[in-house]
Amino acid sequence: MAIKYTSSDKVISGMPIGGIGCGILQIFPDGTRGVFTGLNNWEKPLGQLHWFRPGTAGDYRVANPFAIFTEQDGNRVSKFLQTAPIDRCPTVSKIEFIADFPVAKLFFKDKDLKVDVSLTAFSPFIKNDSRDSALPCAIYIFRVKNTTNKDITVSLMASGINAVGEWNVGRYNKVAKKKKLIGINFYKNNPHPWDGGAYGNISLTTENKGRVTYQGEWSYVRENFRGNIEDRRFDIWRYFSENGELPNESFSKITQGEGDEWMAALAVKFILKKGEERETPFYYTWFMPNHYLGHMYQNRFKNSWDVAVYISRQKDTFMDGIKKWQETIKKAPLENWLKDGLVNYLSIIPSTSWWTRDNKFAMYENPVKWPLIDSLDVRYYGTMALALFFPELENNTMLLFKRFQKKDGRIPHDLGKSQIGCPSDGTTAGHPWKDLSTKYALMAYRNFLWSGNRKFLKDIYGSVKKAIRWEFLQDKDGNGLPDNEGKDQTYDLWNFYGTNSYSSSIFLASLLASMKMAKVMDDGVFYRECRDYFTRGRKSFEKELWNGSYYIAGRSRKECYTACTAGQLNGQWYAHLLNLGYILPKEQVKKAVRKILNLNGKKSDFGIVNSVYPDGKIDRSSYHAENIWVGETYAVCALAIYEGFAKEALAISRKTWDNLVHRKRNVWSQPDVVFAHDGSLGDGELYVRNMSLWTIPFALAVHDTAVKKFLLKLEPNLKTGLR
Numbered sequence: 001m002a003i004k005y006t007s008s009d010k011v012i013s014g015m016p017i018g019g020i021g022c023g024i025l026q027i028f029p030d031g032t033r034g035v036f037t038g039l040n041n042w043e044k045p046l047g048q049l050h051w052f053r054p055g056t057a058g059d060y061r062v063a064n065p066f067a068i069f070t071e072q073d074g075n076r077v078s079k080f081l082q083t084a085p086i087d088r089c090p091t092v093s094k095i096e097f098i099a100d101f102p103v104a105k106l107f108f109k110d111k112d113l114k115v116d117v118s119l120t121a122f123s124p125f126i127k128n129d130s131r132d133s134a135l136p137c138a139i140y141i142f143r144v145k146n147t148t149n150k151d152i153t154v155s156l157m158a159s160g161i162n163a164v165g166e167w168n169v170g171r172y173n174k175v176a177k178k179k180k181l182i183g184i185n186f187y188k189n190n191p192h193p194w195d196g197g198a199y200g201n202i203s204l205t206t207e208n209k210g211r212v213t214y215q216g217e218w219s220y221v222r223e224n225f226r227g228n229i230e231d232r233r234f235d236i237w238r239y240f241s242e243n244g245e246l247p248n249e250s251f252s253k254i255t256q257g258e259g260d261e262w263m264a265a266l267a268v269k270f271i272l273k274k275g276e277e278r279e280t281p282f283y284y285t286w287f288m289p290n291h292y293l294g295h296m297y298q299n300r301f302k303n304s305w306d307v308a309v310y311i312s313r314q315k316d317t318f319m320d321g322i323k324k325w326q327e328t329i330k331k332a333p334l335e336n337w338l339k340d341g342l343v344n345y346l347s348i349i350p351s352t353s354w355w356t357r358d359n360k361f362a363m364y365e366n367p368v369k370w371p372l373i374d375s376l377d378v379r380y381y382g383t384m385a386l387a388l389f390f391p392e393l394e395n396n397t398m399l400l401f402k403r404f405q406k407k408d409g410r411i412p413h414d415l416g417k418s419q420i421g422c423p424s425d426g427t428t429a430g431h432p433w434k435d436l437s438t439k440y441a442l443m444a445y446r447n448f449l450w451s452g453n454r455k456f457l458k459d460i461y462g463s464v465k466k467a468i469r470w471e472f473l474q475d476k477d478g479n480g481l482p483d484n485e486g487k488d489q490t491y492d493l494w495n496f497y498g499t500n501s502y503s504s505s506i507f508l509a510s511l512l513a514s515m516k517m518a519k520v521m522d523d524g525v526f527y528r529e530c531r532d533y534f535t536r537g538r539k540s541f542e543k544e545l546w547n548g549s550y551y552i553a554g555r556s557r558k559e560c561y562t563a564c565t566a567g568q569l570n571g572q573w574y575a576h577l578l579n580l581g582y583i584l585p586k587e588q589v590k591k592a593v594r595k596i597l598n599l600n601g602k603k604s605d606f607g608i609v610n611s612v613y614p615d616g617k618i619d620r621s622s623y624h625a626e627n628i629w630v631g632e633t634y635a636v637c638a639l640a641i642y643e644g645f646a647k648e649a650l651a652i653s654r655k656t657w658d659n660l661v662h663r664k665r666n667v668w669s670q671p672d673v674v675f676a677h678d679g680s681l682g683d684g685e686l687y688v689r690n691m692s693l694w695t696i697p698f699a700l701a702v703h704d705t706a707v708k709k710f711l712l713k714l715e716p717n718l719k720t721g722l723r
Contacts, residue, residue, distance in 0.1 A: 021355025031082030039197025155244025216250025294357030498556025
């Protein structure tokens with residue numbers, strides 16, 4: 001179990017390192033680090049250093065290299081610990097990369113090196129410890145072992161470019177020695193008031209043990225208006241390659257022109273005896289308060305150096321906390337690919353989240369393509385892991401939706417675009433979405449069921465009641481089900497009219513959940529309202545949509561939409577997850593699931609196609625209909641497992657995962673859409689919906705007590721919520 005690549009693999013995304021709500025810095029199999037979002041720049045990850053430099057993320061990625069120097073019997077070897085070159089300096093020949101979020105391990109291979117050298121890179125992500133999981137840091141621990149029969153001198157170097165502020169003019173570096181650390185602080189003068197990454201600072205530090213040398217700054221750029229590899233300068237290589245030391249220069253120069261880019265470096269030199277092994281840490285920390293709502297970490301620290309001091313003291317405790325939940329998953333009676341998915345999809349949480357200074361928590365739908373804050377229709381699929389690992393953060397977001405509930409009772413689609421507090425009705429204009437208030441009710445009950453938190457239920461119950469009563473008003477024809485009016489649900493490029501199986505199945509499940517909550521709250525009136533709607537709506541659903549083998553996509557007064565859709569029983573998936581029972585006859589549910597697997601599931605090698613006609617032709621009526629949604633595929637597969645089709649469902653979900661991980665090599669920044677015909681990647685990145693994979697173990701637990709024991713070990717509060 002682990003994600004494994006080598007430096008020759010062309011991956012789309014690296015493994016993210018960074019805290020919840022803080023931004024992240026990805027580490028790649030070629031040893032580079034980039035796609036930095038710690039500058040409050042989730043929507044524009046740091047790639048190009050300037051507009052006039054052509055290129056991609058590689059520009060910034062290669063600007064933070066680690067390196068090694070060894071000397072034995074007068075024989076000196078110096079190499080970058082990456083395979084991407086800078087300034088014609090030598091690099092290692094190969095890197096083996098093994099990652100299980102939030103820990104990546106890199107093993108550096110080169111015939112010239114007389115030592116074994118590896119790197120463990122991580123940041124704390126600890127179940128039920130949101131406080132220490134929200135630190136703006138990346139921790140790098142090098143291990144070097146002398147495999148020869150003689151003493152050998154070793155030096156490790158860490159370097160970085162000053163990336164504070166969008167514009168480089170005014171940047172400067174300072175060397176500091178305090179609190180048992182030595183390092184370089186990166187700053188900027190006269191920042192632009194709207195520049196989110198300008199008012200803070202970044203620190204590159206190590207522990208002040210042994211022989212530590214530094215270079216406070218040098219210019220990275222050789223030629224104006226160019227950014228090619230041959231125009232990058234690594235001037236200090238001549239010092240480091242000579243004796244593994246740096247000249248201990250620091251001038252605190254301030255950049256004056258656009259051609260200046262200040263780099264800085266630290267080197268730690270030591271002697272290893274025969275067979276001896278040593279660990280050397282480096283810490284990369286940031287502190288960027290110029291976010292309009294601030295960061296939770298500002299309540300604990302004053303600057304990036306304070307963060308470095310804290311993590312240097314706690315790094316072993318952090319790793320112990322990570323290993324605890326990772327080992328629980330690794331020992332689970334699940335297929336290895338599934339365990340890989342459970343672990344690595346968690347990376348979406350720090351990659352997409354805000355946790356503000358005044359304790360608002362929210363996640364982007366996906367930050368670059370559609371920077372909507374916490375699209376509710378998407379979080380419905382993907383926040384199971386958040387509810388298990390950090391339930392207080394999940395409840396936090398739900399109560400934000402309560403705060404911005406519309407006066408008529410409906411729940412907004414999101415909390416705003418690139419902001420919290422300006423909620424919208426969704427990506428389409430006109431008719432309000434029919435699957436938001438219902439999903440809100442299901443998530444509210446889920447959070448209560450899995451935590452037993454009665455205060456949360458008490459706080460949100462009135463809001464849920466208003467939302468469901470608004471949903472009642474969307475029943476225009478009196479059949480007990482909401483009427484769709486076009487692109488008014490999560491498939492926002494796909495028209496549905498009248499009774500739609502996707503929206504209506506979720507509506508039925510939400511009524512069962514609302515009845516459960518009403519019973520706990522001793523609210524007989526609302527209980528009976530929901531019960532009556534459920535009885536009438538279920539009968540209409542059967543009558544209007546069942547065709548003898550599945551529930552058709554929809555029916556209105558004008559047309560019958562006969563397609564077999566992947567999401568026709570999405571509400572049954574959630575009803576099973578929350579132990580609510582069947583929303584429709586058990587025999588027909590099973591028959592419909594079998595049809596989805598045999599029809600939609602066999603039209604592509606990369607997942608379940610969203611809509612297929614009974615004659616086997618793919619529904620080409622919309623971009624959504626004809627393609628695959630990764631998160632919907634996992635949801636359907638979980639439903640199929642509940643219904644007894646575990647073998648088939650696991651095979652489909654695995655091929656979906658394998659396409660993303662092995663064919664496309666994109667573990668940590670997956671899209672929402674995959675093209676059905678060739679498996680290529682469609683819209684979105686870092687997509688929250690894909691964390692619906694976390695529902696597959698819940699489905700397996702119904703049939704396997706060992707899986708149930710695993711879930712209860714991971715989260716004991718589930719004892720009242722598992723079937």
